[in-house]
Amino acid sequence: MQLFYEPNFDSSSQLITINAEESRHISKVLRKNIGDKILITNGSGLLAEGIIKSNHPKKCEVEVLKFEESVLPKNNLHIAIAPTKANDRFEWFLEKSTEIGIQEITPILCEHSERRIIKQERYEKVLQAAMKQSLNTFLPKLNKLTSFSEFIYSDLNNTKFIAHCEDGPKEKLSKVVAENNLIMIGPEGDFSQSEIGLALSKDFNPISLSESRLRTETAGIVACHTVNLIHSL
């Protein structure tokens, strides 16, 4: 069972027009034919099962047979994480966190950040591919690269946590997982003292993720899985 992604339809749509990239894949790579059945998600919880009416390589069209609507996940997980120097490591994090379960991701720019420019569109594609591969119908929201202080001062809803490696009082994340979580993960050189101080002054709870020191992208996956696992117990 293969899933395709096209954001521009809702439960009132009778015909779905598929974007160029996905159309090329359907028509040229997979060589699907008129009359073939196909599954499409809009990334917002809606799954459409339909029949291909046109397999034009830039503009496939699908007649909807039925819809299946998924309920929004009960718990909201937002991870704000400093993109790693090596792009593939950060893309692993995007892919794996989508497989395991995440609702929102903010790439953050910190004092010790090794990567200061990101490939937003490429990251979007990684999230879309991971969503489809997991047969998931919710696309994690990917925010723009945001500076640490701008992020800290923004309107943040979930229970707030910061994972840092400095000495100081910390709780194990597994002990303090809330209904809705926002977890900050720093760059390879950790958050700076002033960044940690600022976060604590804005009611971020300091946490530890593991006994051993984890790479940034590993910390991201560990945080993501810890939240999902604790909620499933």
Next chain:
Amino acid sequence: MQLFYEPNFDSSSQLITINAEESRHISKVLRKNIGDKILITNGSGLLAEGIIKSNHPKKCEVEVLKFEESVLPKNNLHIAIAPTKANDRFEWFLEKSTEIGIQEITPILCEHSERRIIKQERYEKVLQAAMKQSLNTFLPKLNKLTSFSEFIYSDLNNTKFIAHCEDGPKEKLSKVVAENNLIMIGPEGDFSQSEIGLALSKDFNPISLSESRLRTETAGIVACHTVNLIHSL
């Protein structure tokens, strides 16, 4: 703090002779000098702090100042997992599981395996690098590629689990984590019906790792982290 790996020393060693590859790194890449302090692990729990006596690019020598011996981890985790078609995905699993905590890894050859030949030495290097980066002094044991049936019939010590995607009774791993665990993870096409039947007949407990379907390497990390997290609660 940087850690180096040389297996051939024990707590009776006064002088450590470092292997060629690590010597080259110390001498040519990092350009360490005679008199510099250095930390070395033998991968079996022993950490040596010493002074460089010779920085020969093929044969560094270190005079030991002191040793630190770590206790064997209380719990033993062994994951038997089918190497993925894409090598980088499997190497990602080796690296992340070492960061999170694992004692033994057996690459297994299954009916639906997409990879039937593995780069054993390359995988060893990935484990060594991950151990050093984590400042860990225990190198996970990497066994040779073993066929599914040969593995099932071998002498296996830990509480045995098999994670499969077929229908049938399964417990969540998080509910049944034991002191010492052996978890089998199948290839992208899952274990075959007969492989599952054989495992169940040899007292492997069927488990699920997640609500959603995970890639092989993600399943490996989820299993590894689930065990580590449950033990830390």
